[in-house]
Amino acid sequence: MQLELENLKFTLHNTDLQSKARAGTIVTDHGTIETPIFMPVGTVASVKGVHQKELREEVNPDIILGNTYHLFLRPKTEILKKAGGLHKFMGWDRNILTDSGGYQVYSLSANRKIKEEGVKFKSHIDGSMHLFTPENVMEIQRVIGADIIMAFDECTPYPCDYNYAKRSMHMTHRWLDRCINHLEKTPFEYDYEQTFFPIVQGSTYKDLRRQSAEYIANAGAEGNAIGGLSVGEPAEEMYGMTEVVCEILPEDKPRYLMGVGTPINILENIALGIDMFDCVMPTRNARNGMLFTAHGTINIKNKKWEDDFSPIDEMGTTFVDHEYSKAYLRHLFAANEYLGKQIATIHNLGFYMWLVREARKHIIAGDFRAWKDIMVKQMDKRL
Amino acid sequence: MQLELENLKFTLHNTDLQSKARAGTIVTDHGTIETPIFMPVGTVASVKGVHQKELREEVNPDIILGNTYHLFLRPKTEILKKAGGLHKFMGWDRNILTDSGGYQVYSLSANRKIKEEGVKFKSHIDGSMHLFTPENVMEIQRVIGADIIMAFDECTPYPCDYNYAKRSMHMTHRWLDRCINHLEKTPFEYDYEQTFFPIVQGSTYKDLRRQSAEYIANAGAEGNAIGGLSVGEPAEEMYGMTEVVCEILPEDKPRYLMGVGTPINILENIALGIDMFDCVMPTRNARNGMLFTAHGTINIKNKKWEDDFSPIDEMGTTFVDHEYSKAYLRHLFAANEYLGKQIATIHNLGFYMWLVREARKHIIAGDFRAWKDIMVKQMDKRL
Ligand SMILES: [Zn+2]
Ligand SMILES: [Zn+2]
Numbered sequence: 001m002q003l004e005l006e007n008l009k010f011t012l013h014n015t016d017l018q019s020k021a022r023a024g025t026i027v028t029d030h031g032t033i034e035t036p037i038f039m040p041v042g043t044v045a046s047v048k049g050v051h052q053k054e055l056r057e058e059v060n061p062d063i064i065l066g067n068t069y070h071l072f073l074r075p076k077t078e079i080l081k082k083a084g085g086l087h088k089f090m091g092w093d094r095n096i097l098t099d100s101g102g103y104q105v106y107s108l109s110a111n112r113k114i115k116e117e118g119v120k121f122k123s124h125i126d127g128s129m130h131l132f133t134p135e136n137v138m139e140i141q142r143v144i145g146a147d148i149i150m151a152f153d154e155c156t157p158y159p160c161d162y163n164y165a166k167r168s169m170h171m172t173h174r175w176l177d178r179c180i181n182h183l184e185k186t187p188f189e190y191d192y193e194q195t196f197f198p199i200v201q202g203s204t205y206k207d208l209r210r211q212s213a214e215y216i217a218n219a220g221a222e223g224n225a226i227g228g229l230s231v232g233e234p235a236e237e238m239y240g241m242t243e244v245v246c247e248i249l250p251e252d253k254p255r256y257l258m259g260v261g262t263p264i265n266i267l268e269n270i271a272l273g274i275d276m277f278d279c280v281m282p283t284r285n286a287r288n289g290m291l292f293t294a295h296g297t298i299n300i301k302n303k304k305w306e307d308d309f310s311p312i313d314e315m316g317t318t319f320v321d322h323e324y325s326k327a328y329l330r331h332l333f334a335a336n337e338y339l340g341k342q343i344a345t346i347h348n349l350g351f352y353m354w355l356v357r358e359a360r361k362h363i364i365a366g367d368f369r370a371w372k373d374i375m376v377k378q379m380d381k382r383l
Numbered sequence: 384m385q386l387e388l389e390n391l392k393f394t395l396h397n398t399d400l401q402s403k404a405r406a407g408t409i410v411t412d413h414g415t416i417e418t419p420i421f422m423p424v425g426t427v428a429s430v431k432g433v434h435q436k437e438l439r440e441e442v443n444p445d446i447i448l449g450n451t452y453h454l455f456l457r458p459k460t461e462i463l464k465k466a467g468g469l470h471k472f473m474g475w476d477r478n479i480l481t482d483s484g485g486y487q488v489y490s491l492s493a494n495r496k497i498k499e500e501g502v503k504f505k506s507h508i509d510g511s512m513h514l515f516t517p518e519n520v521m522e523i524q525r526v527i528g529a530d531i532i533m534a535f536d537e538c539t540p541y542p543c544d545y546n547y548a549k550r551s552m553h554m555t556h557r558w559l560d561r562c563i564n565h566l567e568k569t570p571f572e573y574d575y576e577q578t579f580f581p582i583v584q585g586s587t588y589k590d591l592r593r594q595s596a597e598y599i600a601n602a603g604a605e606g607n608a609i610g611g612l613s614v615g616e617p618a619e620e621m622y623g624m625t626e627v628v629c630e631i632l633p634e635d636k637p638r639y640l641m642g643v644g645t646p647i648n649i650l651e652n653i654a655l656g657i658d659m660f661d662c663v664m665p666t667r668n669a670r671n672g673m674l675f676t677a678h679g680t681i682n683i684k685n686k687k688w689e690d691d692f693s694p695i696d697e698m699g700t701t702f703v704d705h706e707y708s709k710a711y712l713r714h715l716f717a718a719n720e721y722l723g724k725q726i727a728t729i730h731n732l733g734f735y736m737w738l739v740r741e742a743r744k745h746i747i748a749g750d751f752r753a754w755k756d757i758m759v760k761q762m763d764k765r766l
Contacts, residue, residue: 044714044718045711045714045715045718046715046718046720046722048720048721048722049721049722049725050722051703051722051725052706052707053702053706070718074717074718075689075710075714075717075718079689079690079714082690082692083690083692083708083710083711088692089692089708089710089711089714090711091706091707091708091711306462307462307465307466309465309466309471309472319436323436323474324435324474325466325472325474327458327462327466327472328428328466328472328474331427331428331457331462332428332429334457334458335428335453335457337427337429337431338431338432338721338724338725339429339431339433339434341721342432342721342725343434
């Protein structure tokens with residue numbers, strides 16, 4: 001199966017000489033995305049605890065991610081269609097990418113049954129039964145209306161038996177063909193275009209990853225994704241898989257590593273040729289009081305911050321970093337005040353955006369590798 | 384007992400001819416407060432779910448309220464002292480008023496014992512035992528450092544036996560003398576002044592209210608408060624008490640009605656001569672999905688808003704009113720996303736501020752009474 005859509009323009013500006021890191025630009029109908037990019041996760045039409053205005057003005061990402069599984073259950077596609085799509089519904093006029101719902105079906109819903117036809121699952125909200133197929137997930141993503149939409153795949157757990165991983169990968173490939181077939185029959189829902197990304201699977205087996213990367217590369221999509229990583233495997237295994245896959249995926253198309261990861265994971269994978277990332281870690285960990293900084297992580301709940309009236313992060317790029325002190329933020333967590341989670345979330349997202357933007361600058365300047373090595377050491381500390 | 388402090392300047396600009404409504408100005412070391420004013424409640428050094436920046440720029444109150452009981456337990460006065468007071472700790476450089484902790488001791492803590500000396504109580508957080516006396520509550524409020532601090536009183540419940548109400552009122556009066564005595568021996572903690580307000584009690588008995596108002600007026604404070612209302616009594620009883628008390632409290636000092644109330648309660652009490660209000664209603668009800676508007680209340684959780692893509696409040700003064708739709712806000716509540724509470728809180732606080740500012744405009748313009756009567760009817764609707 002080969003795609004014939006070409007709705008997204010990717011330009012590669014610089015490639016690092018000491019690594020495979022790349023700086024590029026993606027242009028869609030909702031604007032320009034400078035890569036490498038991190039996409040904040042807006043699960044159910046909201047980046048938890050963050051106003052769209054703050055996301056735009058303080059975090060300032062070119063693109064965010066929405067979860068098809070969550071949006072399908074709430075507010076439901078019918079409402080999104082009436083609203084004119086997710087952009088209008090939530091008031092976000094930059095880029096959006098939606099996953100295919102696969103990952104959440106496997107991780108959140110009870111009683112899911114995976115068959116060749118698709119996945120039958122029980123809603124984690126009200127217990128209602130639903131069926132996701134490659135075909136209806138494409139239709140749902142047309143209605144949600146993200147700029148980049150993802151193939152419906154099976155995301156295997158870690159560890160995964162070789163034979164299961166192999167069978168699952170081939171099913172993901174057959175599902176990909178069905179996705180492409182169906183997309184070609186399904187017109188855009190709104191007055192802008194959508195770009196489809198297929199997903200490489202193959203668990204932690206290099207031969208399967210190579211095989212899958214070749215299959216996916218052959219689809220000729222405008223961008224390609226790597227799934228099934230960051231599911232519990234050691235970081236070294238993740239990097240090994242990224243490396244073999246990036247050797248095969250076309251250079252002139254953006255590469256998206258799904259669900260990754262820590263700030264260190266992100267820099268290491270940029271070094272291996274990845275352009276796009278998403279992860280719940282900055283937002284979820286923020287809600288638990290964990291802050292990422294250029295000098296290491298902070299557990300703001302620790303008593304040691306109780307009377308530290310210095311700003312949250314002197315180097316921080318958002319207003320929260322300078323307006324609030326560590327002692328105040330620690331107090332908000334101790335008192336279980338939601339404002340604490342809001343502040344930590346904006347800080348962490350601001351830091352992730354700073355990190356990928358800074359990576360881009362160093363790729364363009366030609367000293368990415370040296371900078372990356374210093375940052376990886378620094379960020380490994382606990383403050 | 385007579386106070387000799389004079390740290391607050393109150394200027395009365397206009398008095399309505401058809402009611403007792405007044406427009407004035409209070410000036411303290413932290414700036415000007417235009418009255419009538421509503422004070423958003425920042426319980427434990429945070430207006431729940433609202434960034435200080437949003438409070439400043441969107442809600443824009445001249446003064447907020449902090450709760451001595453909550454701040455005493457968390458972050459504790461020791462931390463507030465090290466921070467240089469609550470203003471610095473939370474990053475709020477406009478006015479702050481603290482209550483005396485009395486109300487929370489009676490309503491939140493388990494095992495409280497009220498004696499002449501003071502109130503022994505068990506923390507609702509960790510079960511630790513504490514004693515609040517008129518003296519130590521004055522010291523705590525010096526350390527917290529609000530611009531306006533309140534007398535330690537007993538807030539009687541509703542309904543309240545006449546004899547209990549009478550005994551309690553006299554104890555509140557004796558406690559007032561102890562507060563004033565002790566304050567005169569307790570210097571300001573920081574480089575700005577604080578003003579002390581005594582509190583009228585007397586439950587729902589007009590004779591007791593008159594007696595208490597006379598005692599409180601005699602203290603010669605720079606402002607006076609009415610406590611023990613909005614505790615479950617019918618609105619008409621509340622208005623009756625406000626009326627008899629306002630006849631006695633000096634005209635040239637601001638009058639603060641504690642813990643009141645609905646938008647309608649606020650307008651009716653402005654008409655009776657009240658200048659200052661605080662209440663958790665706009666913030667607490669917001670978190671339950673109830674929005675106040677000039678045309679009535681909205682329960683945003685209702686299914687009827689599911690596909691209403693109009694702005695939250697066309698007349699609203701904050702960014703949330705125009706940026707988000709009713710359908711989107713309804714979705715956030717349905718999906719239990721905290722952003723919903725954040726949006727509703729900013730809306731309701733913005734509406735309360737609009738209401739008191741608009742009341743002030745109409746007092747100055749001379750048509751307050753007619754405007755108030757229309758608004759009271761309008762706001763009584765459910766949309
Ligand atoms: Zn295959
Ligand atoms: Zn008395």
